[in-house]
Amino acid sequence: MSDQKTLTSLAEEFGTPLYVYNRKAIEQAWQEFAQALEGHRHLICYAVKANSNLAILNILARLGSGFDIVSEGELKRVLAAGGEPGKIVFSGVGKSTREMAAALEAGIRCFNVESDSELERLAEVAAAHGVVAPVSLRINPDVDAMTHPYISTGLKENKFGIGMAHAMDTYRRGASLASLNIKGIDCHIGSQLTNLEPYADAIALLIDMVDRLDGEGIHLSHVDIGGGQGIAYTSEESHLNIASWADCVVQAIGDRDLEILVEPGRYIVGQAGVLLTRVEYLKSNEDRHFAVVDAAMNDLIRPALYSAWQGIEEVETLERESKIYDVVGPICESADFLGKQRELAIAQNDLLCVRSSGAYASVMSSNYNTRARAAEVMVSGDDATLVRAREDIDALFANEFMLP
Numbered sequence: 384m385s386d387q388k389t390l391t392s393l394a395e396e397f398g399t400p401l402y403v404y405n406r407k408a409i410e411q412a413w414q415e416f417a418q419a420l421e422g423h424r425h426l427i428c429y430a431v432k433a434n435s436n437l438a439i440l441n442i443l444a445r446l447g448s449g450f451d452i453v454s455e456g457e458l459k460r461v462l463a464a465g466g467e468p469g470k471i472v473f474s475g476v477g478k479s480t481r482e483m484a485a486a487l488e489a490g491i492r493c494f495n496v497e498s499d500s501e502l503e504r505l506a507e508v509a510a511a512h513g514v515v516a517p518v519s520l521r522i523n524p525d526v527d528a529m530t531h532p533y534i535s536t537g538l539k540e541n542k543f544g545i546g547m548a549h550a551m552d553t554y555r556r557g558a559s560l561a562s563l564n565i566k567g568i569d570c571h572i573g574s575q576l577t578n579l580e581p582y583a584d585a586i587a588l589l590i591d592m593v594d595r596l597d598g599e600g601i602h603l604s605h606v607d608i609g610g611g612q613g614i615a616y617t618s619e620e621s622h623l624n625i626a627s628w629a630d631c632v633v634q635a636i637g638d639r640d641l642e643i644l645v646e647p648g649r650y651i652v653g654q655a656g657v658l659l660t661r662v663e664y665l666k667s668n669e670d671r672h673f674a675v676v677d678a679a680m681n682d683l684i685r686p687a688l689y690s691a692w693q694g695i696e697e698v699e700t701l702e703r704e705s706k707i708y709d710v711v712g713p714i715c716e717s718a719d720f721l722g723k724q725r726e727l728a729i730a731q732n733d734l735l736c737v738r739s740s741g742a743y744a745s746v747m748s749s750n751y752n753t754r755a756r757a758a759e760v761m762v763s764g765d766d767a768t769l770v771r772a773r774e775d776i777d778a779l780f781a782n783e784f785m786l787p
């Protein structure tokens with residue numbers, strides 16, 4: 384089946400808007416990391432926040448992937464999908480006591496601790512459970528990731544990580560607590576990085592700290608460089624070269640006995656998904672043309688939130704007059720657009736495909752305007768499997784409480 388035919392028949396079978404994921408593309412992107420890091424001890428911890436669809440987690444679990452989680456919900460999804468607890472790292476600035484307890488109980492690989500107060504709380508929770516918590520400290524290296532300000536995380540004005548100047552003290556404190564086992568060092572400087580330089584700067588700072596800690600008798604066994612590997616949303620951009628990225632990390636580590644952990648999200652799933660949407664109406668306000676489609680900002684918020692650009696294409700090439708359109712959804716907000724000023728040859732009822740929609744798309748969707756969430760299907764070879772049922776409008780009202 385050609386892509387075009389597959390997409391058309393999926394839209395007919397499951398309705399639109401519809402997320403469609405490609406199993407092969409997910410596996411290939413994951414293998415790029417595995418091959419690039421071959422020969423060095425490593426663990427690829429897929430950042431679940433990019434797309435927590437159970438079928439995707441299951442595909443990665445079967446490849447032997449690790450996972451980077453940020454909540455108890457993500458922990459539960461990884462375990463349900465067959466992920467190994469011993470390959471899970473737990474990131475995030477706001478881990479609750481309950482979440483720490485759940486992760487300790489599951490036996491996760493490591494907590495990426497982001498503050499002194501979190502360190503103290505984790506030590507208390509572990510002691511109360513009679514276990515020792517494995518810990519890595521997330522350092523804020525104050526490196527400019529040269530990405531959108533909302534997804535830059537490694538500058539000192541960002542809430543993430545422990546500042547370089549203070550981190551040695553936090554390590555000393557951690558090493559003195561019996562219910563903690565200091566294992567590693569971690570950073571994540573931002574998302575959608577297409578340039579190697581920030582990685583090189585960050586890893587050099589981390590390795591320098593590894594050596595200083597070693598000098599004090601605090602020996603680390605892993606270095607976690609975070610995720611952030613960028614993809615090409617436009618034809619002018621290029622994605623980060625994973626082989627060069629791996630070379631840069633491996634070189635910085637040199638002959639030190641350190642396992643490499645990496646937390647890619649977008650790179651693994653971003654290009655493996657599309658959002659299918661149908662044109663409801665075409666309209667013009669004087670010389671501005673609008674394609675009103677059935678997907679909206681509640682399905683895909685990236686254009687509204689980050690002014691993100693994602694490719695929008697006709698699924699089938701048909702005899703149509705081509706015009707420049709703003710592609711907008713049915714929601715009552717002017718920020719409800721998927722793309723602006725796009726040349727398209729379309730008529731009402733035609734099918735459009737929004738590219739690069741595998742990451743930070745379905746997971747960031749909402750029920751705003753009491754719209755149902757789009758279904759998601761996985762294409763694996765020639766067949767499609769529905770992996771999450773449409774949350775239909777009736778289900779949204781199922782738990783509603785009526786006052787007397």
Ligand SMILES: Cc1ncc(COP(=O)(O)O)c(C=O)c1O
Pocket residue numbers: 430433451474475571573574575609610611612646647648649650
């Ligand atoms: C701690 C951490 N690790 C990994 C990721 C994954 O990032 P990306 O999807 O850009 O690879 C994120 C999100 O930016 C993150 O916050």
Ligand SMILES: N[C@@H](CCCC[NH3+])C(=O)O
Pocket residue numbers: 432534574575685689742743
């Ligand atoms: N949601 C962002 C990425 C956030 C990365 C999470 N730390 C995006 O769509 O680009």
